[in-house]
Amino acid sequence: MLGKLSWSAIPFDQPIPLIAGAVVVLLMLGALALVLAKGWMPYLWKEWITSVDHKRLGIMYVLLGLLMLLRGFIDAIMMRAQQAVAYHAQGYLPPEHYNQVFSAHGTIMVLFAAMPLVIGLMNFVVPLQLGVRDVAFPTLNSVSFWLTATGALLVNISLVVGEFARTGWLPYPPLSELRYSPGVGVDYYLWAVQISGIGTLLTGINFVTTILKIRAPGMTYMRMPMFSWTALASCLLILAAFPVLTATLAMLTLDRYLGFHFFTNEAGGNAMMFMNLIWAWGHPEVYILVLPAFGIYSEVISTFSGKPLFGYRSMVAATLFICVVSFMTWLHHFFTMGAGGDVNAAFGISTSIIAVGTGVKIYNWLFTMYGGRIRFTTPMLWSMGFLTTFITGGLTGVLLAVPPADFILHNSMFLVAHFHHVIVAGVVFALLAGIEFWWPKAFGYRLHEGWGKATFWFSIVGFYVTFMPMYVVGILGMTRRLQHYDVAEWHWWLQISSVGVLILIVAAGCQVAQLLVSYIRREELKDITGDPWNGRTLEWVTTSPPPVYNFAVLPQVIDTEYYWELKQRAFEQARLSEEPKYEAIEMPRNSPTGFVCAFFATIIGFALIWHIWWLMIVGLIGAYATFVVFAWRDVPEYMIPADEVAQQDRARRAARQHILNTGEVAWQ
Amino acid sequence: MIFIRRVGRRVLPCFCVLAAGLLPSLAQADSILEPVGPVGKGDALIMMDALVIMLAIVIPTMIATLGFAWWYRASNTRAVYRPDFTYSGKIELVVWSIPTLTIFFLGGVIWIGSHTLDPFTPIPSAAKPLEIEAVSFDWKWLFIYPEQNVATVNQLVVPVGRPLHFRITSASVFNVFFVPRLGSMIYAMNGMVSQLNLRADKPGKYLGFSAHFSGDGFPDMRFDPVAVPAAQFANWANGVKGAQLDRNALGQLLKQSRAVKPYAYRGVDPALFDAIAARRVAPGEGPEGGRGGAEGRNVMPHGGAP
Ligand code: HEM
Ligand SMILES: [Cu+2]
Ligand SMILES: [Cu+2]
Numbered sequence: 003m004l005g006k007l008s009w010s011a012i013p014f015d016q017p018i019p020l021i022a023g024a025v026v027v028l029l030m031l032g033a034l035a036l037v038l039a040k041g042w043m044p045y046l047w048k049e050w051i052t053s054v055d056h057k058r059l060g061i062m063y064v065l066l067g068l069l070m071l072l073r074g075f076i077d078a079i080m081m082r083a084q085q086a087v088a089y090h091a092q093g094y095l096p097p098e099h100y101n102q103v104f105s106a107h108g109t110i111m112v113l114f115a116a117m118p119l120v121i122g123l124m125n126f127v128v129p130l131q132l133g134v135r136d137v138a139f140p141t142l143n144s145v146s147f148w149l150t151a152t153g154a155l156l157v158n159i160s161l162v163v164g165e166f167a168r169t170g171w172l173p174y175p176p177l178s179e180l181r182y183s184p185g186v187g188v189d190y191y192l193w194a195v196q197i198s199g200i201g202t203l204l205t206g207i208n209f210v211t212t213i214l215k216i217r218a219p220g221m222t223y224m225r226m227p228m229f230s231w232t233a234l235a236s237c238l239l240i241l242a243a244f245p246v247l248t249a250t251l252a253m254l255t256l257d258r259y260l261g262f263h264f265f266t267n268e269a270g271g272n273a274m275m276f277m278n279l280i281w282a283w284g285h286p287e288v289y290i291l292v293l294p295a296f297g298i299y300s301e302v303i304s305t306f307s308g309k310p311l312f313g314y315r316s317m318v319a320a321t322l323f324i325c326v327v328s329f330m331t332w333l334h335h336f337f338t339m340g341a342g343g344d345v346n347a348a349f350g351i352s353t354s355i356i357a358v359g360t361g362v363k364i365y366n367w368l369f370t371m372y373g374g375r376i377r378f379t380t381p382m383l384w385s386m387g388f389l390t391t392f393i394t395g396g397l398t399g400v401l402l403a404v405p406p407a408d409f410i411l412h413n414s415m416f417l418v419a420h421f422h423h424v425i426v427a428g429v430v431f432a433l434l435a436g437i438e439f440w441w442p443k444a445f446g447y448r449l450h451e452g453w454g455k456a457t458f459w460f461s462i463v464g465f466y467v468t469f470m471p472m473y474v475v476g477i478l479g480m481t482r483r484l485q486h487y488d489v490a491e492w493h494w495w496l497q498i499s500s501v502g503v504l505i506l507i508v509a510a511g512c513q514v515a516q517l518l519v520s521y522i523r524r525e526e527l528k529d530i531t532g533d534p535w536n537g538r539t540l541e542w543v544t545t546s547p548p549p550v551y552n553f554a555v556l557p558q559v560i561d562t563e564y565y566w567e568l569k570q571r572a573f574e575q576a577r578l579s580e581e582p583k584y585e586a587i588e589m590p591r592n593s594p595t596g597f598v599c600a601f602f603a604t605i606i607g608f609a610l611i612w613h614i615w616w617l618m619i620v621g622l623i624g625a626y627a628t629f630v631v632f633a634w635r636d637v638p639e640y641m642i643p644a645d646e647v648a649q650q651d652r653a654r655r656a657a658r659q660h661i662l663n664t665g666e667v668a669w670q
Numbered sequence: 671m672i673f674i675r676r677v678g679r680r681v682l683p684c685f686c687v688l689a690a691g692l693l694p695s696l697a698q699a700d701s702i703l704e705p706v707g708p709v710g711k712g713d714a715l716i717m718m719d720a721l722v723i724m725l726a727i728v729i730p731t732m733i734a735t736l737g738f739a740w741w742y743r744a745s746n747t748r749a750v751y752r753p754d755f756t757y758s759g760k761i762e763l764v765v766w767s768i769p770t771l772t773i774f775f776l777g778g779v780i781w782i783g784s785h786t787l788d789p790f791t792p793i794p795s796a797a798k799p800l801e802i803e804a805v806s807f808d809w810k811w812l813f814i815y816p817e818q819n820v821a822t823v824n825q826l827v828v829p830v831g832r833p834l835h836f837r838i839t840s841a842s843v844f845n846v847f848f849v850p851r852l853g854s855m856i857y858a859m860n861g862m863v864s865q866l867n868l869r870a871d872k873p874g875k876y877l878g879f880s881a882h883f884s885g886d887g888f889p890d891m892r893f894d895p896v897a898v899p900a901a902q903f904a905n906w907a908n909g910v911k912g913a914q915l916d917r918n919a920l921g922q923l924l925k926q927s928r929a930v931k932p933y934a935y936r937g938v939d940p941a942l943f944d945a946i947a948a949r950r951v952a953p954g955e956g957p958e959g960g961r962g963g964a965e966g967r968n969v970m971p972h973g974g975a976p
Contacts, residue, residue, distance in 0.1 A: 097886040097888075097889070169883075170883055174843075174844060176860060176953070177843040177844070177885060181953070181956040182808075182842065182885060182954075182956040184956070184957060184958070267861065267949065267953035268949075274859065274862070307742070308751070309753050309755070312755070312756055313757060313758075313762055316766070336857070338789075338846060338855050338856055338857055339859070340789055340790060340856055340857065340866075342788060342790065343785035343788040344784075344785075347785065350777075350780040351777045351781070357769060357773060358766070358769040358773055360769075361765075361772075362766055365731075365768070366765065368734055369761060369765075371735075371739055372738050372752075372755070373750065373752030374742045374753075375742065376739060376742050377744050386739055390735055393728050393732055393735075394732075397721075397724045400724060401721060401724070403780075404716060404717065404720045404779065404780050405780065405787070406716040406717065406854070407716055407717035407720060409853065409854035410702040410850065410854065410855070411702070412846070412855060413883075477702055477703060478700060478701050478702075478850075479851075481879065481880075483888070486889050
């Protein structure tokens with residue numbers, strides 16, 4: 003009846019996950035009880051859960067990403083604590099558990115923290131930057147989000163029901179095959195990643211369509227803001243790479259569920275094929291994350307330097323260059339499999355060629371600052387932290403791309419230090435900068451600068467203290483994923499690294515404090531004008547937060563940095579442009595399709611993991627029925643009357659007129 | 671601004687202390703920067719070359735970043751604000767050519783290094799290389815010395831100064847054979863034979879382990895190699911005692927076991943390695959079950975010796 007599921011699935015013998023799980027369940031139940039008691043449920047359901055508004059979905063993505071970032075961070079704390087004490091000892095985590103922790107950490111950080119944060123910011127910002135009302139397929143967008151949430155939920159269920167994969171964040175066979183991993187851990191991984199992967203692929207389709215097909219009138223490609231360009235590049239990579247991931251994991255699934263032999267040790271299976279395929283997705287994946295991060299830095303650096311982005315065309319070219327070359331480098335993840343001099347050299351060179359694109363970007367950011375008037379707000383501090391840190395992170399990356407160097411560094415803690423160097427300083431810093439930068443747009447008030455700066459300084463110091471020692475132990479020969487060790491020279495470096503994590507915990511505390519303090523003091527931090535930073539792109543035209551329809555009248559773009567030009571003209575002439583003619587606006591209706599889909603997807607995933615076949619069939623029927631009901635719907639979208647639009651937009655214009663009249667500009 | 675300056679003053683000394691601590695410690699016992707053979711020396715040299723080439727542009731770029739940001743701070747009234755300086759063909763040319771030229775240079779290093787240090791390439795030497803066959807199991811290493819007709823588990827003894835030619839495969843999941851101070855590592859893969867050529871030029875005991883995660887017993891896959899003078903090596907090989915390494919003994923090795931103490935075999939089935947590599951024997955057994963499978967694992971603690 004319940005397949006493989008039985009009481010033995012609950013780890014009663016392991017207090018740590020059990021207590022952690024219990025706390026999470028209690029928190030969730032508590033939150034639910036609060037929501038029900040306060041009667042917030044109808045509001046949540048109508049305004050958020052069934053919302054198809056790209057801004058709301060973006061905010062929910064970011065919330066999911068932040069929660070998962072916290073979960074992944076807790077895993078990281080556990081690992082650092084284990085390695086700090088597991089010298090000549092077993093530490094407090096047995097291998098069965100430690101191996102789950104690093105696998106869950108990697109999977110969660112990349113797929114359920116960084117990806118939702120990147121996609122969340124894309125969701126919120128891109129339609130605004132392009133001057134349009136929503137993405138191409140709003141309901142599909144909601145389906146994407148809820149499928150991602152399903153994946154995250156399944157990973158977290160594995161904490162208390164069964165186990166998570168113990169194979170690393172990429173489940174290399176033969177270790178991940180049934181013979182060597184008979185538990186449900188790998189199955190949790192497979193279905194969680196497959197389901198959220200479908201969500202990501204749909205996002206890719208949605209945003210490529212949006213950016214290629216619906217932009218404000220006059221918004222030609224060469225007038226698109228840099229963040230939108232990088233979002234396009236990232237989504238093109240999603241379109242090309244995620245199907246490879248889906249197919250690869252499907253092959254592993256067939257091996258595990260139906261006795262196929264793609265990657266097994268028996269019957270002619272070839273596990274090396276898996277390495278090739280998974281990295282054909284895995285390498286582009288890091289650029290899916292880092293290209294939008296570069297986009298964020300471009301916007302932030304240009305805004306706070308008070309200059310347009312230097313060498314805009316060059317930046318676009320470099321982005322597309324990286325986009326293409328990132329598909330030609332996957333073999334650098336296994337130079338040490340002995341492919342021979344020619345092959346290794348070719349991939350070593352192709353990998354270092356990517357650094358050209360990145361180098362160009364760094365120099366263009368430099369020249370954006372050159373001749374600028376730089377305001378060191380929190381987003382700008384993150385960008386400075388990025389610029390100075392990322393250069394050396396890229397350096398160690400190119401070092402790993404030199405095959406003979408990789409022959410002694412592969413799989414070492416040096417590698418672990420490298421990828422955190424680029425992913426933390428490159429992606430995580432960008433995401434925090436982006437959240438800081440667009441927060442006023444989303445919520446109508448700025449975040450507290452003091453707490454933001456404190457977060458930055460603790461983060462950057464904590465970052466160096468945590469990760470530099472990892473380079474050192476890597477050079478001292480330490481390999482990754484060690485549950486215990488007995489080499490004296492490594493011990494105290496690992497302890498320093500744990501001190502670094504303590505500093506990072508303080509940073510995380512400051513970040514939470516910043517959100518709380520800013521919320522409490524939201525009145526005094528209020529963004530009245532909708533343009534708190536003296537911005538340059540279209541999202542700053544509209545109010546903070548923007549109305550559902552984003553723009554009362556779609557902007558007629560006639561220039562790059564059109565909004566900046568408009569603003570300068572208004573200042574010169576001391577008056578706003580003519581009031582436009584307002585018309586009724588058609589907006590998409592809310593739809594529970596995404597949520598219901600995800601509900602059934604969760605059931606399907608859980609049933610497949612535990613081999614509960616009848617439940618899987620129920621889930622499939624439910625999901626199919628949801629799809630049919632949505633496809634057959636016959637209700638028109640809804641109209642917002644012209645009067646209402648006019649009234650709201652006049653209020654916005656009045657706020658702007660006030661600035662012009664008083665000449666007072668409270669820009670940060 | 672004052673805040674930044676104040677913190678900067680505090681952070682900088684920390685870095686200096688860190689950097690000063692770093693340098694001597696990198697030259698410690700099992701550092702890859704203290705190689706004891708030609709391969710390790712070659713790898714480390716290429717690595718340092720690449721590092722220096724890149725530092726040549728990285729350091730000026732870092733300085734420029736900090737310098738520009740500092741000089742063009744909004745509060746600096748002496749800095750000239752040039753909001754229209756957004757494009758310069760000359761700068762773009764330089765900006766694309768600096769990284770490109772660096773990569774050209776580095777590409778040469780990569781090309782030459784990849785070929786001369788390819789692990790399959792024999793080390794030029796008058797002496798005939800010592801043949802060693804290495805097999806990874808869950809979770810231990812087996813080393814077969816075909817000429818000496820002996821085999822060892824989790825113990826590698828090699829003669830100093832004589833080239834070593836390894837043939838490496840796995841009887842279960844992937845592993846990596848790695849001795850940091852000897853140089854290049856290489857994967858041990860089921861159904862495939864990797865080759866690795868190394869040489870130890872100094873007697874001593876070095877760190878040796880698997881550098882690719884292979885499951886619960888992975889941290890104990892240690893085989894710390896001992897390099898001894900040639901005569902001593904011959905003595906050792908003659909003196910090795912142990913059971914016969916036949917299909918029966920192999921059956922025991924295929925069972926999972928952790929933290930296996932070193933032991934040896936005398937008398938080796940000469941076809942054994944190729945039989946494993948060609949998958950003519952069943953692969954390593956794996957555990958009996960995990961959570962959500964049959965409960966209970968069948969791991970021999972600290973054992974596996976016949
Ligand atoms: C914020 C502080 C973080 C700390 C202290 C940290 C620490 C660690 C540690 C100690 C390991 C395992 C090292 C080992 O192999 O034993 C690890 C692995 C990993 N981390 Fe992090 N990490 C952090 C953030 C991140 C972020 C933001 C990401 C990605 C977005 C990330 C991605 C990964 C991945 C992919 C692995 C490899 C997991 C595996 O071995 O399969 N980490 N991290
Ligand atoms: Cu292979
Ligand atoms: Cu890669």
